[in-house]
Amino acid sequence: MSECILIVGSGAREHAIAVALARSPQQPEVLCFGSARNPGIAALASAYTTGKTTDAVAVARFAVEHQATIAIVGPEDPLAAGVADALWSAGVPNVGPTASLARLESSKGFTRSLLDTAGIDANPAFERFTSMDGVQEWLDRFPAAHVIKDDGLAGGKGVKVYGDHLHSLEESLAYCEELTAAGRPFVLEEKLIGQEFSLLSFSDGTTLRHMPAVQDHKRAYNNDEGPNTGGMGTYTDADGSLPFLEPNDIALAQSINERTIAALREQCGEPYRGILYGGFIATATGVRLIEYNARFGDPESLNLLTLLESDFVAICRGIADEKLDSVEVKFNAQASVCKYIVPEGYPEAPRKGDDVVLPSGLPSAVTTYLGAVDEKDGQLVATGSRTVGFVAVGSTIAEAEALCQQACDAVSGPFFFRSDIATKPALDLRIRMMKELRAR
Numbered sequence: 001m002s003e004c005i006l007i008v009g010s011g012a013r014e015h016a017i018a019v020a021l022a023r024s025p026q027q028p029e030v031l032c033f034g035s036a037r038n039p040g041i042a043a044l045a046s047a048y049t050t051g052k053t054t055d056a057v058a059v060a061r062f063a064v065e066h067q068a069t070i071a072i073v074g075p076e077d078p079l080a081a082g083v084a085d086a087l088w089s090a091g092v093p094n095v096g097p098t099a100s101l102a103r104l105e106s107s108k109g110f111t112r113s114l115l116d117t118a119g120i121d122a123n124p125a126f127e128r129f130t131s132m133d134g135v136q137e138w139l140d141r142f143p144a145a146h147v148i149k150d151d152g153l154a155g156g157k158g159v160k161v162y163g164d165h166l167h168s169l170e171e172s173l174a175y176c177e178e179l180t181a182a183g184r185p186f187v188l189e190e191k192l193i194g195q196e197f198s199l200l201s202f203s204d205g206t207t208l209r210h211m212p213a214v215q216d217h218k219r220a221y222n223n224d225e226g227p228n229t230g231g232m233g234t235y236t237d238a239d240g241s242l243p244f245l246e247p248n249d250i251a252l253a254q255s256i257n258e259r260t261i262a263a264l265r266e267q268c269g270e271p272y273r274g275i276l277y278g279g280f281i282a283t284a285t286g287v288r289l290i291e292y293n294a295r296f297g298d299p300e301s302l303n304l305l306t307l308l309e310s311d312f313v314a315i316c317r318g319i320a321d322e323k324l325d326s327v328e329v330k331f332n333a334q335a336s337v338c339k340y341i342v343p344e345g346y347p348e349a350p351r352k353g354d355d356v357v358l359p360s361g362l363p364s365a366v367t368t369y370l371g372a373v374d375e376k377d378g379q380l381v382a383t384g385s386r387t388v389g390f391v392a393v394g395s396t397i398a399e400a401e402a403l404c405q406q407a408c409d410a411v412s413g414p415f416f417f418r419s420d421i422a423t424k425p426a427l428d429l430r431i432r433m434m435k436e437l438r439a440r
């Protein structure tokens with residue numbers, strides 16, 4: 001039976017998913033239920049509809065109507081809203097966890113408690129709160145080194161880090177009071193110092209297959225300055241690790257992912273079928289978990305799916321059928337660098353409506369993924385968020401970075417990108433920081 005795969009979501013992540021599916025020797029039919037019409041996905045899809053991706057009933061109806069054999073939910077909001085549950089109920093297996101298991105991302109306190117209960121040593125000091133009771137005392141323990149997190153999904157705006165977003169005890173207390181008043185549970189955590197990296201795994205609930213480690217860059221401007229964004233760019237290294245990590249860091253992160261999936265199965269009684277995205281930090285005292293996401297990262301997935309050598313359709317089928325142990329999962333042993341072109345003013349007041357002219361004649365080592373882009377009368381137009389992601393591969397990070405930079409430089413108009421990501425000075429800085437931390 002040939003596969004018919006529904007993609008839920010319409011950003012560059014979902015474009016990368018569509019491209020990886022289209023590369024499969026199985027030549028699946030591709031469908032899309034997106035919040036917008038992405039011309040990159042539309043070119044690969046036999047049916048495309050736009051609507052609210054959190055509308056579980058509408059998504060399941062579309063899947064059934066078009067006889068989808070598997071679905072892949074890209075973003076977090078539909079997972080938290082139970083889109084995977086609705087798809088499974090409608091007889092469509094989904095790559096992406098049910099709402100109960102997606103609490104790994106939709107409730108920060110749930111995840112911290114799960115790890116604690118299971119004896120997985122990867123948490124910072126933390127405590128969950130629903131009122132101001134005990135908040136002052138907790139903050140007094142970590143006066144200049146704490147993080148305050150809205151427990152639920154807040155579009156990346158719920159986390160405030162002392163020294164970054166908060167600069168006094170008064171400001172920290174005020175944020176806790178704001179969350180309490182809004183009736184939002186929150187978590188206080190010790191602030192960890194080190195280098196962050198992501199380690200994603202395919203999971204069928206029992207078997208995990210790990211992907212190469214990736215480092216993202218959240219800040220809008222060079223040298224990690226400016227406001228936080230969805231992620232401006234990412235890189236991976238040819239050996240699957242990162243230049244500032246030690247082999248044991250990767251092994252630890254993989255093992256934390258494995259033990260978390262086993263703990264989830266034990267606690268919730270159902271298999272986690274989807275992508276597990278571990279956001280880790282390498283510290284002076286080892287690897288700790290910053291957060292879990294229940295889906296592919298954006299831009300991490302742009303690198304990872306470009307590098308994926310094995311048949312992505314077979315992997316999705318293996319996840320859905322809980323038979324991932326019998327599927328080959330191999331990544332190209334090359335380095336990759338991804339950079340996003342974004343509109344001037346992004347993320348606070350992005351320009352919208354400017355023409356996007358893609359460079360022609362890019363080398364085959366560069367793949368172009370469309371994000372917040374519309375098509376009007378045959379012309380690509382930016383809609384005001386991360387616009388185009390270029391992923392370059394090469395035998396070294398330096399080679400991939402040079403190619404990626406060339407592609408970004410070739411886009412004219414009122415856009416910008418981070419020219420520092422994955423450059424030698426940026427990598428040296430991270431290696432030096434980790435060396436100094438580990439020497440303490």
Ligand code: AMP
Nearest residue numbers: 124147159161189190191192279290291
């Ligand atoms: P999260 O949404 O939990 O990933 O948090 C967003 C960002 O806040 C992370 O990427 C980190 O840069 C920072 N962060 C979160 N938790 C901590 C922590 N315990 N220590 C240091 N930084 C943190």
